[in-house]
Amino acid sequence: MSQVGILDYGMGNLRSVAKALRMAGVEPVIIGRPEEVQGCERLIVPGVGAFTQAMQHLTDSGMGAALEQARQAGRPILGICLGMQLMCRSSQEDAPDDAPHAGLGWIDAQVRRFPGSPGFKVPHMGWDDVRPAQAGHPLLQGIADGSDFYFVHSYYVDCADPGDVLLSGDYDVPYCAAFAHANVAGAQFHPEKSQQVGLRLLKNFLAWNPC
Amino acid sequence: MLKKRLIAVLILRDGQVVQSVRFKHTNVIHYDPVHAVECFNKWAVDEIVMLNVSPSADSRQGFLDAVGSISEQCFVPLSAGGWITDMDYARSLLSNGADKLVINTLLADDPELVTALSRRFGRQCIVASMDVKRDESGAIEAMVDRGRRASGMSPVAWAQRAETLGAGEIFFNSVDHDGARKGYDLDTLRDVCAAVSVPVIAFGGVFTWDHLVAGLQAGADAVAVANQFHYTEHSSRKAKRHLVQSGIAVRREE
Numbered sequence: 001m002s003q004v005g006i007l008d009y010g011m012g013n014l015r016s017v018a019k020a021l022r023m024a025g026v027e028p029v030i031i032g033r034p035e036e037v038q039g040c041e042r043l044i045v046p047g048v049g050a051f052t053q054a055m056q057h058l059t060d061s062g063m064g065a066a067l068e069q070a071r072q073a074g075r076p077i078l079g080i081c082l083g084m085q086l087m088c089r090s091s092q093e094d095a096p097d098d099a100p101h102a103g104l105g106w107i108d109a110q111v112r113r114f115p116g117s118p119g120f121k122v123p124h125m126g127w128d129d130v131r132p133a134q135a136g137h138p139l140l141q142g143i144a145d146g147s148d149f150y151f152v153h154s155y156y157v158d159c160a161d162p163g164d165v166l167l168s169g170d171y172d173v174p175y176c177a178a179f180a181h182a183n184v185a186g187a188q189f190h191p192e193k194s195q196q197v198g199l200r201l202l203k204n205f206l207a208w209n210p211c
Numbered sequence: 212m213l214k215k216r217l218i219a220v221l222i223l224r225d226g227q228v229v230q231s232v233r234f235k236h237t238n239v240i241h242y243d244p245v246h247a248v249e250c251f252n253k254w255a256v257d258e259i260v261m262l263n264v265s266p267s268a269d270s271r272q273g274f275l276d277a278v279g280s281i282s283e284q285c286f287v288p289l290s291a292g293g294w295i296t297d298m299d300y301a302r303s304l305l306s307n308g309a310d311k312l313v314i315n316t317l318l319a320d321d322p323e324l325v326t327a328l329s330r331r332f333g334r335q336c337i338v339a340s341m342d343v344k345r346d347e348s349g350a351i352e353a354m355v356d357r358g359r360r361a362s363g364m365s366p367v368a369w370a371q372r373a374e375t376l377g378a379g380e381i382f383f384n385s386v387d388h389d390g391a392r393k394g395y396d397l398d399t400l401r402d403v404c405a406a407v408s409v410p411v412i413a414f415g416g417v418f419t420w421d422h423l424v425a426g427l428q429a430g431a432d433a434v435a436v437a438n439q440f441h442y443t444e445h446s447s448r449k450a451k452r453h454l455v456q457s458g459i460a461v462r463r464e465e
Contacts, residue, residue, distance in 0.1 A: 015308050019283060048333060121410060123335050123379065126432070127214040127257055127462040148214060148462040150288060152335045171213065193310065195286050 004206065005031040005040030007067075007083075009047070009057045017046045017080065020192035024202045034066035042076045042206065043067070045083030048152070051093040051111070052101050054082055064104065071106060074211045076183050081153060084179070084186030085111045093155050106184050108160040109176065120172035123154040130177040130189075133165040139180055139204045140166060147197045149177070149189035157188060183210040214462045216257040216433035217423070217451055218412060219440050221247055221281070223293075225265050226273045230438050232390030234342070234358040236264055240441045244277050247441065248284050255448040257462055259285055260382070260412075260435060262313060262340075263293025264357055271300060275307050282308025290338050290382075296321070301328055305336070313382060315340040316355040318369075319362050322376050329377025338412075339373035340382040341366065343399050351399055358386040366399050367406040374407050381411045382435070388416030390438060395426045404430030420453035427459055 006017055008030050021028045021044075028044070031037060045067070047054055058064035071077055079087045090100035091111035100110065116122045127148040132140055156175035159165050166185070167178035178187045178201075185205065191198035221244055222231045228241040241247040248259070261281060263274040271294050278291045291304045292313025301312050312332070317325055318339060329337045342354045343366045353362045353369035362369055370381050383403055385396035395413045404411045413426035414435040423434040440446045454461045 013305060013308070013310055015282065015306065016310070019308075020286060023286070048336075050333075121408060121432075124213065125335060125379070125410060126216055129212065129214075152288075190288075193286060193288050198286065 003040045004028045004042045004044065005037065007037075007043060007045045007063065008032040009054060009061065009063060013048065014046060016190075016192045017044060020199060020202055021206075024199055024206055026206055034062040037063070037066035037070055040070070040075070043070055043078070044205075045077065045079040045086065047080065047082030047086070049082055051082065051085060051091045051103070051155075052095075054086055055101065055103065058086070058104075067104070071184060074183050076185070076205065076208050076210060078205050079184075079186040080192070081188060081190060084188055085155060085157060087184060087186050088157055089160075091155060107157075107164055107179055107181050107186070109164070109179070110158045110160070111155045112158050113155050115172055117172050123152055124156075124171045125152045126150070127194075128169055128171065128189075130167040130169045133162070133168045137166055137180060138208055139178070139185055139201065141204050142200050143167075143197060143204075148194075149187075149191070149198060150193040151177075151189045153188060157186070180210075212460050214257070214460050215427050215431075215454070216412075217255070217447065217454065217461060218258045218260055218414075218433050218435040219248075219256045219447060220260045220262065220414060220435050220437040222262050222264055222437055223274060223277060224263075225270055226277060228441070229264070230390065230441075231264070234264075234386050234389055240438075245280050245284060248281055255451040256287060258288045258290070258433070260290045260313060260338075261292075261309075263291075265293070268294050268296070270294065275300075275303055278304055278309055279307040292338070292340060298324065298327065298331070301332070305332065311336050311338050311380070313338045313340050314378075315342065316357075316360075318373055318376065319355045319360075322372075325373075325376045325378070329379070334377055334379035337378045338380045338382050339370070339376075339378035340384065341369055341373065341403075342384045342386050343396060344386040354386060367402050370403045370407050370411075374409050378409060380409055381407055383411055383413055383431070384415040386415075391416050392418035394418070394422035395429070395431075395434075397425060397429045400426065400431060401429045420450050423450060423454060424457045424459065427454075
């Protein structure tokens with residue numbers, strides 16, 4: 001029960017996350033079936049792709065239910081990029097404004113589309129700096145104010161409770177770059193593609209003992 | 212603030228890193244591409260692009276292996292391209308560690324597949340590479356097939372078409388400027404940057420670090436360097452420092 005599992009639900013580059021975790025000092029397992037979730041002490045939900053497809057896959061495969069059990073059991077779970085957005089209450093991705101798609105609902109947050117004003121190309125892609133929104137959180141240890149992380153996303157997380165926000169960024173609109181609530185955390189950027197500071201965040205997650 | 216990116220390009224012919232001069236690849240720089248990545252200071256580079264310019268499609272498996280070994284060393288985004296002609300090979304590149312696909316000839320020969328790749332993997336995954344060339348009359352057009360075949364379209368029309376087909380980024384190169392050490396083709400670059408709404412990466416011709424600044428001032432979101440990164444010690448770090456001193460917002464090393 002000391003394993004770190006990376007959820008494989010057919011979206012995104014698992015290999016990058018796996019090798020970054022190896023660099024951070026653990027040998028992760030890739031898990032594709034719900035029963036494998038139970039054997040993991042920590043879980044990472046990566047993901048690149050469309051919100052509705054990913055939610056559909058989580059539901060159909062039974063992975064969503066297995067994740068929910070792990071969350072209730074207090075196991076640390078980290079969502080990366082789309083994985084973070086899936087943890088939110090709902091998303092406007094490919095949805096009419098008044099009828100957003102439901103997410104896992106672990107964090108009281110909405111996923112919204114960037115307005116795409118002149119000078120702010122969508123997707124928000126590249127290295128951008130973030131500010132800590134709270135002091136002393138174990139996930140933020142060793143991460144300097146103004147650190148640059150690598151982002152690729154067209155939608156952003158808007159937290160209802162500012163107390164959940166760990167790191168905030170600004171791109172046309174203020175957005176949540178990382179959140180944490182109880183044993184659930186999410187990063188909008190790709191720590192596995194963000195060099196040293198990204199590896200630092202992953203190490204912090206591996207050492208994190210919430211609750 | 213979103214940073215301007217500095218990108219290192221590895222040009223591979225049959226598994227070896229080669230110098231590119233007007234799209235001729237006769238000089239081998241490194242026999243082992245992993246060694247090349249270690250050589251330019253990878254910590255200063257924001258992204259890596261690997262291009263397979265081998266004359267034969269037989270090179271595809273070897274290139275796939277090279278992408279795999281580079282990706283083990285690389286904790287920044289990695290783009291890969293060359294000889295992408297089908298969905299399966301595209302998927303193999305991604306599962307071997309590439310984050311983005313660089314496509315060129317496919318835009319001319321199978322535009323439907325470009326759109327299918329964009330739908331399958333997302334627009335952010337598709338980098339449309341364009342190689343421009345001036346003919347004797349001075350007219351400039353986009354080329355495909357490693358600069359050998361004319362597309363019949365102007366650079367601006369070509370770039371806009373690529374964006375419409377689903378590209379999330381444009382990788383701009385010039386056959387005439389490649390290896391010519393006189394900086395990017397700024398006039399054409401400026402036109403392309405003004406014509407599309409996706410990020411543009413400037414490539415081809417960098418010799419001094421001021422060339423990078425000129426590319427960014429022409430409107431590029433990222434500047435790419437190949438040959439010049441291999442010949443001087445800590446060159447990518449020096450390039451980064453020059454950008455900082457020129458007042459450009461770039462990712463700083465901790």
